Amino acid sequence: MTIDTTTAADDLRSADVSTLFERLGEVWVELEEYLERVPVLRRLGDGTVTIDDYRRLLFNLRQQVVDGSPWISRAASNFDIDHFELRAAAIKHAEEEHRDYLMLERDYVAIGGSLAELRAGRKNLGSEALSGYMFHYADQPNPVGLLGAMFIIEGLGAKRAAGWAGRFQEVLGLADSQVHFMQYHQEADSEHTGDLEAILTSGMIDDAAADEIVRCAQVVARLYALQLEELDR
Amino acid sequence: MVVSMGSTATAYLTGFGRYLPGDPVDNDGIAARLGGDDAVTERIRRRILDANGIRQRHYALDEHGEPTELNEELAVKALRAAFDDRGIDASEVRMLACATTMGDVLVPGFASMVHGRLGGGPMQLLSASGVCASGLAALDAAVSKVRLGDHPLVAVVGSELASRSLRQRRFDHIRAGMDSHFLRWMLSDGAGAVVVEFQPHPSRPSLRVDWVRQVSLAHEHDVCMRAGMDGTEPVVGGTWQDVGVAQAEASGMFVLRQDVTVLDDLAEAGIRQFEELVDIGLVDVHHLDHVVCHYSTNAFRDAAFDGLRRRIPSLDTDKWYSNLETRGNTGAASIFIALEEAWSTGRFRPGETILLAVPESGRFSFAFAHLTVVAPPDQQGASK
Numbered sequence: 001m002t003i004d005t006t007t008a009a010d011d012l013r014s015a016d017v018s019t020l021f022e023r024l025g026e027v028w029v030e031l032e033e034y035l036e037r038v039p040v041l042r043r044l045g046d047g048t049v050t051i052d053d054y055r056r057l058l059f060n061l062r063q064q065v066v067d068g069s070p071w072i073s074r075a076a077s078n079f080d081i082d083h084f085e086l087r088a089a090a091i092k093h094a095e096e097e098h099r100d101y102l103m104l105e106r107d108y109v110a111i112g113g114s115l116a117e118l119r120a121g122r123k124n125l126g127s128e129a130l131s132g133y134m135f136h137y138a139d140q141p142n143p144v145g146l147l148g149a150m151f152i153i154e155g156l157g158a159k160r161a162a163g164w165a166g167r168f169q170e171v172l173g174l175a176d177s178q179v180h181f182m183q184y185h186q187e188a189d190s191e192h193t194g195d196l197e198a199i200l201t202s203g204m205i206d207d208a209a210a211d212e213i214v215r216c217a218q219v220v221a222r223l224y225a226l227q228l229e230e231l232d233r
Numbered sequence: 234m235v236v237s238m239g240s241t242a243t244a245y246l247t248g249f250g251r252y253l254p255g256d257p258v259d260n261d262g263i264a265a266r267l268g269g270d271d272a273v274t275e276r277i278r279r280r281i282l283d284a285n286g287i288r289q290r291h292y293a294l295d296e297h298g299e300p301t302e303l304n305e306e307l308a309v310k311a312l313r314a315a316f317d318d319r320g321i322d323a324s325e326v327r328m329l330a331c332a333t334t335m336g337d338v339l340v341p342g343f344a345s346m347v348h349g350r351l352g353g354g355p356m357q358l359l360s361a362s363g364v365c366a367s368g369l370a371a372l373d374a375a376v377s378k379v380r381l382g383d384h385p386l387v388a389v390v391g392s393e394l395a396s397r398s399l400r401q402r403r404f405d406h407i408r409a410g411m412d413s414h415f416l417r418w419m420l421s422d423g424a425g426a427v428v429v430e431f432q433p434h435p436s437r438p439s440l441r442v443d444w445v446r447q448v449s450l451a452h453e454h455d456v457c458m459r460a461g462m463d464g465t466e467p468v469v470g471g472t473w474q475d476v477g478v479a480q481a482e483a484s485g486m487f488v489l490r491q492d493v494t495v496l497d498d499l500a501e502a503g504i505r506q507f508e509e510l511v512d513i514g515l516v517d518v519h520h521l522d523h524v525v526c527h528y529s530t531n532a533f534r535d536a537a538f539d540g541l542r543r544r545i546p547s548l549d550t551d552k553w554y555s556n557l558e559t560r561g562n563t564g565a566a567s568i569f570i571a572l573e574e575a576w577s578t579g580r581f582r583p584g585e586t587i588l589l590a591v592p593e594s595g596r597f598s599f600a601f602a603h604l605t606v607v608a609p610p611d612q613q614g615a616s617k
Contacts, residue, residue, distance in 0.1 A: 110384075111431070112386060173432075174240070175380065176382065177382035
């Protein structure tokens with residue numbers, strides 16, 4: 001993978017960018033198809049979700065969310081000086097997210113969960129796969145493909161989490177302080193999605209990098225859905 | 234995008250418990266415990282018992298009038314009964330709201346002592362002091378914290394151990410008029426507790442708390458029920474804490490007293506508060522299925538019914554529930570002891586509404602709560 005930092009061929013690059021967004025859009029459609037098959041999200045949609053479903057979802061998410069900032073930090077450390085902008089963006093992003101799991105933990109406690117049990121929990125099969133993949137990828141030199149992972153994970157936060165929060169509130173009668181983590185991500189991840197778009201349209205991404213970004217997005221979309229399917233397993 | 238939904242959770246009563254110490258004491262068994270078996274006192278007692286209609290009550294006193302338990306023990310036993318009813322352990326409780334007129338000790342707060350005896354884990358505490366309405370003040374705090382989403386599970390207990398201060402030794406050499414006899418032959422001991430949660434009970438009906446409201450009219454009324462002061466006016470340097478314990482006792486400050494001449498005003502004010510609930514739409518008398526009312530004597534009940542019938546002819550007083558006659562007047566605990574009995578004897582059906590009403594004579598306070606019986610989630614079907 002290389003990143004073209006010259007200023008030539010702007011026209012060609014613009015075309016690539018629109019193609020990249022189209023390809024990522026297709027991955028997003030795939031993700032939505034995966035999500036439609038996730039049992040807990042189906043129950044959320046049809047209004048049969050229970051407080052235990054919400055508790056389990058938070059429990060399972062937490063075990064992977066605590067890894068979010070670490071893999072972004074690790075990726076940051078693997079961007080060389082030629083990728084300074086991506087390194088800077090990753091450092092900033094890691095810093096912004098490294099306390100997020102605390103919000104999730106407070107939500108879990110606010111609905112009656114035990115903090116000690118939550119913190120003693122282990123990742124489910126999907127979270128193991130997702131987290132393992134992210135750390136493996138972040139270990140590579142200049143892991144630009146992770147922008148595809150960001151596209152999926154931040155996209156879920158920006159486009160879906162607040163909707164899930166609202167629906168959990170509607171069905172289960174929850175207070176705002178019990179769905180903070182999901183509510184907050186609409187705001188925070190919309191900002192991050194904006195940052196991501198700025199990077200993708202900056203001219204830093206060449207064709208090889210674009211391929212990596214799309215492939216990484218595909219893998220993360222599948223593994224993220226797997227994490228939601230494999231609750232407690 | 235700024236998220237500003239401001240949604241709150243809903244509070245449900247999911248567990249109910251009560252504890253009444255010892256065997257029930259009938260009217261003939263009172264004197265053995267509280268004393269006052271001289272002919273004059275005997276006559277006064279008969280007259281007051283006839284008026285208040287209480288036939289039996291419980292005292293945390295043995296047959297010689299010696300204490301058998303602490304107030305904090307009554308509270309803990311009622312709480313444990315409520316936890317058993319809900320199928321939970323004290324470790325799941327995140328907040329404990331306690332109401333009592335007088336704890337066992339001056340310091341620390343009653344809730345600290347109850348928590349210490351109860352066990353469980355770290356929790357928020359509230360000691361609501363006052364008189365009868367403090368039970369609903371504690372409930373209000375619990376419901377508010379649950380609605381905010383701050384706590385998923387809160388325990389509330391009202392507990393009273395008045396009997397030890399009603400014994401003869403408090404009355405020896407004291408001028409004791411009707412103001413003290415009225416309470417001496419009315420008050421008794423007990424505790425009632427509820428569990429408040431943000432979700433309904435998973436497998437049986439719960440009581441959703443629609444609102445709690447408490448109003449004080451102390452700004453326009455003198456003290457009515459009191460201890461620790463001489464007369465109804467507080468005087469600098471003249472409270473029980475200022476004059477010395479011996480003098481306070483000698484002047485009868487440790488005797489609970491009630492200015493019985495203002496009780497008609499209290500009943501009137503209580504009816505007006507109820508009318509206001511109807512007037513502003515918090516209560517719809519056509520959709521009110523039960524009223525669980527704390528009143529200190531049947532005389533009040535009759536006055537209230539008469540007053541209400543004049544104003545709201547459609548009000549069916551058969552809907553009113555009280556267990557005053559068999560459980561006695563247990564102050565801050567009364568409303569929970571009545572609610573527990575009404576609940577456990579199957580009085581309520583899903584969909585029905587309940588008004589809890591607690592007038593407090595202390596200095597004219599009135600507390601109400603509106604509840605709706607809800608079926609367990611698995612019997613409500615898929616909603617929305």
